[in-house]
Amino acid sequence: MRPMAQIAMVMNLGKCIGCHTCSVTCKQAWTNRRGMEYVWFNNVETRPGQGCPRQYEDQEKWRGGWELNRRGSLRLKAGGRLHKLAGIFSNPRLPEIKDYYEPWTYDYRNLTDAPLGDDYPVARPVSSITGKPMKIEWSSNWDDNLAGAPAYGDLDPMVERLREQASDKVRFSYEQTFMFYLPRICEHCLNPACVASCPSGAMYKRAEDGIVLVDQDHCRGWRMCVTGCPYKKVYFNHATGKAEKCTLCYPRLEVGLPTVCSETCVGRLRYLGVVLYDADEVTAAASVRDEKDLYQAQLGVFLDPEDAGVRTACERAGIPYDWIEAARRSPVHALISRYRVALPLHPEYRTMPMVWYIPPLSPVVDALSESGHDGEDAANLFGAIDTLRIPLEYLAEMFTAGDTAPVRASLEKLAAMRSHMRALNIGEEPDTSVAAAVGMAPQEIESMYRLLAVAKYEDRYVIPTAAVGDARRLEESALPEGCSLEYDGGPGMGGDGPFGQDSGRRSLPLVSVENFHGLRRRQTSDDPADAEEI
Amino acid sequence: MTTLLWGALPYIAFALLVAGLVWRYRYDKYGWTTRSSQVYESRLLNIASPVFHYGILFVLAGHLIGLFVPMSWTEAIGVDEHTYHLFSLYGGTTAGALAVAGIGLLVFRRRTRAPVFRATTANDKAMYVLLLGAIVLGMTAKLSHASGNGYNYRETIAPWARSLFTLRPKTHLMADVPVLFQVHAVIGMVLIAFVPYSRLVHMFSAPLQYLFRPYVVYRRRDPRQLGPRPERRGWERLGG
Numbered sequence: 001m002r003p004m005a006q007i008a009m010v011m012n013l014g015k016c017i018g019c020h021t022c023s024v025t026c027k028q029a030w031t032n033r034r035g036m037e038y039v040w041f042n043n044v045e046t047r048p049g050q051g052c053p054r055q056y057e058d059q060e061k062w063r064g065g066w067e068l069n070r071r072g073s074l075r076l077k078a079g080g081r082l083h084k085l086a087g088i089f090s091n092p093r094l095p096e097i098k099d100y101y102e103p104w105t106y107d108y109r110n111l112t113d114a115p116l117g118d119d120y121p122v123a124r125p126v127s128s129i130t131g132k133p134m135k136i137e138w139s140s141n142w143d144d145n146l147a148g149a150p151a152y153g154d155l156d157p158m159v160e161r162l163r164e165q166a167s168d169k170v171r172f173s174y175e176q177t178f179m180f181y182l183p184r185i186c187e188h189c190l191n192p193a194c195v196a197s198c199p200s201g202a203m204y205k206r207a208e209d210g211i212v213l214v215d216q217d218h219c220r221g222w223r224m225c226v227t228g229c230p231y232k233k234v235y236f237n238h239a240t241g242k243a244e245k246c247t248l249c250y251p252r253l254e255v256g257l258p259t260v261c262s263e264t265c266v267g268r269l270r271y272l273g274v275v276l277y278d279a280d281e282v283t284a285a286a287s288v289r290d291e292k293d294l295y296q297a298q299l300g301v302f303l304d305p306e307d308a309g310v311r312t313a314c315e316r317a318g319i320p321y322d323w324i325e326a327a328r329r330s331p332v333h334a335l336i337s338r339y340r341v342a343l344p345l346h347p348e349y350r351t352m353p354m355v356w357y358i359p360p361l362s363p364v365v366d367a368l369s370e371s372g373h374d375g376e377d378a379a380n381l382f383g384a385i386d387t388l389r390i391p392l393e394y395l396a397e398m399f400t401a402g403d404t405a406p407v408r409a410s411l412e413k414l415a416a417m418r419s420h421m422r423a424l425n426i427g428e429e430p431d432t433s434v435a436a437a438v439g440m441a442p443q444e445i446e447s448m449y450r451l452l453a454v455a456k457y458e459d460r461y462v463i464p465t466a467a468v469g470d471a472r473r474l475e476e477s478a479l480p481e482g483c484s485l486e487y488d489g490g491p492g493m494g495g496d497g498p499f500g501q502d503s504g505r506r507s508l509p510l511v512s513v514e515n516f517h518g519l520r521r522r523q524t525s526d527d528p529a530d531a532e533e534i
Numbered sequence: 535m536t537t538l539l540w541g542a543l544p545y546i547a548f549a550l551l552v553a554g555l556v557w558r559y560r561y562d563k564y565g566w567t568t569r570s571s572q573v574y575e576s577r578l579l580n581i582a583s584p585v586f587h588y589g590i591l592f593v594l595a596g597h598l599i600g601l602f603v604p605m606s607w608t609e610a611i612g613v614d615e616h617t618y619h620l621f622s623l624y625g626g627t628t629a630g631a632l633a634v635a636g637i638g639l640l641v642f643r644r645r646t647r648a649p650v651f652r653a654t655t656a657n658d659k660a661m662y663v664l665l666l667g668a669i670v671l672g673m674t675a676k677l678s679h680a681s682g683n684g685y686n687y688r689e690t691i692a693p694w695a696r697s698l699f700t701l702r703p704k705t706h707l708m709a710d711v712p713v714l715f716q717v718h719a720v721i722g723m724v725l726i727a728f729v730p731y732s733r734l735v736h737m738f739s740a741p742l743q744y745l746f747r748p749y750v751v752y753r754r755r756d757p758r759q760l761g762p763r764p765e766r767r768g769w770e771r772l773g774g
Contacts (some may be wrong), residue, residue, distance in 0.1 A: 081745050088741075089587040090572065090580045097573050097649075129574065130648035196749035199741035204751040217563035220739045221570050238574065238653065241567035466755070 002279040003303055003314045005323050006190065006210030006354055007253060007272060007463070008332045009262070010342045011183055012452060013360040014414070015269040018145065018181035020044050022261035022270075026185075029260045030247070035239025037103035037128045040140055041246035042261045044183045048149070048156040048394070051184075052140045053099040056232040057346065058157040063093045064230030065193050065349030066286065074287050074350065076196060078227045084199060093227045097238070101138045103128040129238075146172075146179050153177075158397045165393060178389040180360040182398075183270075185261060186233040186246035187345065187353035188212050190277060190301065191286045194245075197228030203243070208466070210354065211248045219243050230349040254466035268455050273330030273462045274323055275354070276303040276314060286350045291401035294347035301352070302337050305330075326464040331451055332356070339440070339448050341410045343399035358452075359395045359407055361414045362388040378419035378434040385411050413438045417452070420445045539720060540705040544698050547727040554730025555738060568736040574649035578639060586636025592629030593669075596622070601695040605688045619684045623676070630673045637666060661732040668721045675714035685712060691719065 026042040045051045059065060063078040078084070078093055097103075106123035114121030127134040143152045153159060153172040171177055188205075192212050195203040202218035203225055205211070214225070214234070221241040225234040234245045249259035253272075257263070262270040278301055285297035303310045305327040314324050327333060335342040335358065342356035374380055385408055386392065392411075396404040416438045423430040424446075435442045451459055521530065558566055572579050600622060608618055641662060644650050679685035694707040708716065729735060 085741070085744060087584070090576075090583040092576070092580050094572055094576060096576050129652075131652055132648060192750060195751055198751075199744040200739065201741075201743060201747055201751055204753040207752045207754045219567065220736060220741070221567035222741065223570055223572060236570070236573050238571070240564070241569035242564075 001303075001313050003276055003310065003317045003319065004207065004210065004279045005314075005319050005327065006188070006275050006277060007248065008188070008210075008275045008336075008354040008356070009185070009248075009259075010271040010332050010335045010356045010358065012267075012269040012271075012358040013180055013182065014358065015267040016044070016181040016183060016360075017267055018044055018046065019266050020141070021264050021266050022183055025260050025264040026246075029249075031244075033239075034128075035237040036235070036244065038097055038100045038140075039235040039237070039244065041233070041235075042183065042185045043140055044181050046141075046144050046146055047180050047182050047398070048153050048159050048178075049143045049146070050152060050155050051182075052101075053095045053232050054138075055155060055157055056095075056230075059230055059349070061093075062095070062230070062232070063227060064232065065228075065351055066191070067350070068287060068289065072287065072289060074191075074283065076193060076228060077230075078197065078224070084197070084224055088199065088222055088224075091223050091227055094223050094236075095226065095232065097129060101140055101142070102134060104134055104136060107133075146177060149177060149179075158394060161397055161402075162391070162393055178362065178391070180362075180390055182345075182357070183261070184231065184233070184345075185259075185355060186212065186248070187231055187351065187355045188246075188248055189354060190279075190282045190298075190352035191350065192229075193349070193351050194225040194229040194234050197224040198222070199224055203234075206250075209250070209253065211250050211253075212245070213247060213250070214243050214245055216242055216244075230346065230351065231353075253463055256463050256465045258461040258463060262461065268460065271331040271335060271451075271460050273332035274327040274464065275330060275333050275336070276305055276310065276319070276324075276327050277301045278303055282352060286352055291348040292403040294350065295344060295400050295403070295406055298344060298347060298352050299337060299340075302333070304337070305333065320464070322464045326462050329462045331459055331462060334448075334451060339413065339444070340406075341413050341448070341452075343406060343410060345398060346401075347399075348401040357399060358414070359399060359410055360390060361411055361418075362390045378416060378431065378437070381415040381419060382412055382437070385415065409438070413440065413448075414452075416440070417445050417449055421449050421453075536705050536709050539716075540694060540708040541703045543720065543723050544703065547723040550727035551730060554727075555735070558730050558735055566735055566739065567733075569653075569733045571644075571650045571653055574653065575643060575647045578643040578647070582636050582639035582643060584636075585632055586640055589629050589632025589634075589636050590669075593626070593633050593672075596626050596629055600626075600687065601692045604692070604696070615683050615686065618688075619686075623680055623684060626676055627673070630669065630676070633669055634673060637662075637669065641666070657732055661728065661734060664721065664725045664728055665734075668718065668725050671714060671718040671721060675712065675718050678714060679712065685715070687711070687715065691715060 022042050023040055023044055027040060030041055031039045040052065043052050051057060056062060056064075059077060065077050066074045067077045069075045076084075079087070104125045104127050107126050108123045110121050111123050124133050125136050126132065143149070146153070149172045154163075188211055190210070192203075192205060195205060195212060198219075199222050200218055200220045202215040202220070204213060204215065206213060219242040221236070221243070223236055223243070225243050225245075226232070226236055228234075234243050236242075237244050249257075249261075252259060252263075258270075258272050262272055281301045285301045286294070288294055288297045303314075305311060305314075305324060311324055314327075315321070332342075336356055341358050343359060344353050344356050346353070388411070392404045392407055393402075395407045396402050400406045416434050419434050420430045420442065430442060432442060435445050440448075450456075605615075613621075644654055644662075676684075690707045690711050694704050697704040697707075708719075711719075729737070
């Protein structure tokens with residue numbers, strides 16, 4: 001056993017209202033630079049829909065992720081090592097910027113500088129790529145809220161697959177359609193295909209927290225990672241010629257703060273916490289023959305932090321005590337392994353993703369009430385799950401490689417929670433058979449309710465700092481010595497290096513980071529001395 | 535002049551190459567990349583780039599054989615001058631034609647595809663002039679001396695090139711070489727000196743280690759280095 005720790009995320013899709021706040025704050029924090037205009041480390045897709053880049057889930061086209069060869073062992077779908085080196089001079093499976101969308105700005109100057117004339121001056125869209133006027137025809141959220149669903153809906157690769165099995169389940173006519181939102185970041189996989197694809201060895205998985213990063217000093221721009229990632233969450237910065245990706249906001253996590261997307265999530269639907277897993281088991285689990293067994297196989301890789309044997313092994317492997325304790329309190333571990341309501345996104349890519357999703361329970365209560373049933377009655381709810389507006393089969397294509405049983409089990413638990421909590425709220429004696437029907441104790445349902453519905457900040461984010469002893473040093477080292485505008489290369493000082501923009505040595509953007517726990521102590525302690533204590 | 539071109543220039547070019555690589559590696563790792571433009575335009579690149587790169591690799595192999603395998607060696611294994619000339623003429627011309635076709639299409643693409651042209655720096659343009667010049671002049675020199683046994687550079691240019699390594703360059707050997715070959719050699723040396731200061735530097739990061747490493751790379755944080763790295767002494771910050 002080789003235990004490792006991973007910071008993972010769970011998103012509760014039933015609460016996502018598709019407001020894109022996470023995308024916007026992430027963009028402001030990380031990708032509002034030249035060369036990254038088209039890049040969204042976090043994006044929110046309306047489902048059904050094509051996603052961004054368009055149809056990225058069609059792996060027959062993009063060749064992302066892993067597959068099994070004839071002998072049953074893993075190989076990269078885009079080709080092995082020799083194949084990659086032989087084809088290194090071009091990458092036929094690389095999405096072009098147009099597969100994402102052509103970024104643009106507006107010619108605002110024309111509004112003030114236009115000569116006097118009969119017509120009002122307008123700000124025409126100008127392409128950020130060519131610098132020429134352009135016609136806006138697509139963007140990262142062009143099909144948001146099913147815009148153009150009758151025309152675009154069938155281009156969703158999941159819909160295409162579903163049509164082959166149950167054609168009557170997916171309709172795009174206005175009264176019969178369905179939708180939900182899927183926020184996506186990098187999955188920080190246990191078996192990352194992007195890392196395996198990088199010829200330079202510049203991409204790596206951090207041993208301490210499992211975050212997958214690109215070493216900007218060693219990336220040589222071979223672009224194989226973009227193809228390797230089946231989620232298309234590694235992007236090519238066309239100004240610097242290097243790959244960039246979601247960093248899970250590691251500078252924030254290291255000091256105990258949640259990621260920007262989590263912190264700003266209006267629906268408070270994101271959970272961050274530590275998951276312990278056995279690194280020796282990953283390859284075997286990713287090589288399970290039947291795609292539908294991959295979800296169970298990945299559950300088998302996770303270690304139970306309540307097990308004393310596991311904790312001893314973790315300590316021996318050098319995982320710090322506060323990380324093991326954080327794993328015991330981890331909301332992510334609870335939702336994935338204890339309650340089993342969270343499911344992985346596209347386990348069939350065999351990358352062992354670590355951002356999991358609680359499937360959305362459609363507005364089933366209203367639908368039942370309208371048809372004259374008691375919408376909150378457990379028996380009615382369970383029966384209705386098979387006829388939900390969002391077809392189970394569609395969710396299963398996304399989360400369990402097409403196996404509807406785990407999706408139904410998850411939705412039944414959510415339905416049971418509704419029924420149980422309603423009884424408590426109106427002062428009835430809860431029917432214990434409801435909890436029993438989904439294999440949970442009433443106390444378990446109540447604590448799941450606290451995590452999902454009350455969702456307190458400190459319950460959602462249980463983040464151990466990089467190292468408690470170093471926390472203070474980190475806090476200090478992240479602060480710039482002087483004002484960053486005082487010297488060359490600071491933000492806003494601009495300038496091009498000798499080999500194009502951003503070449504040459506440049507200091508990283510300096511950010512001041514407030515230690516979350518330090519701040520809270522300062523705000524809540526009565527005595528200044530307490531507040532200073534680390 | 536002979537001493538300057540054939541006695542000094544090779545060493546200057548080599549010194550600039552090594553110094554440039556060291557400087558680039560120490561101070562501009564971030565700028566060390568292929569600067570691929572494939573995200574702008576993929577269709578032409580998918581044809582042109584492999585054609586050019588494989589062509590230029592064969593050209594490189596041909597130069598290594600021609601310059602550093604002495605005539606006595608090939609004669610010892612029974613390859614006479616005429617056979618060698620034919621091998622060198624057809625092999626070299628095929629490789630050269632591939633490289634020319636590839637770079638021609640690449641330049642065409644760079645000029646006609648607006649996003650690609652917009653991303654082209656002055657440095658890139660100088661690089662293209664040098665590279666095209668070296669390839670085209672090399673082809674011209676070779677093909678204009680194609681008849682009979684051709685020009686036997688293995689009695690003049692090759693021994694001179696080998697003598698560079700002994701630090702006693704036989705510059706007199708180069709004095710009577712046809713002028714096209716001379717110009718090609720000079721441009722070639724300038725190109726070698728220019729490599730580390732241009733995007734061509736990516737040739738030194740051919741990722742052969744990929745064949746031997748495990749697929750998934752794990753790295754630990756350096757416990758002595760939390761937070762951002764300190765600025766290394768360089769010459770960018772002098773004004774600040």
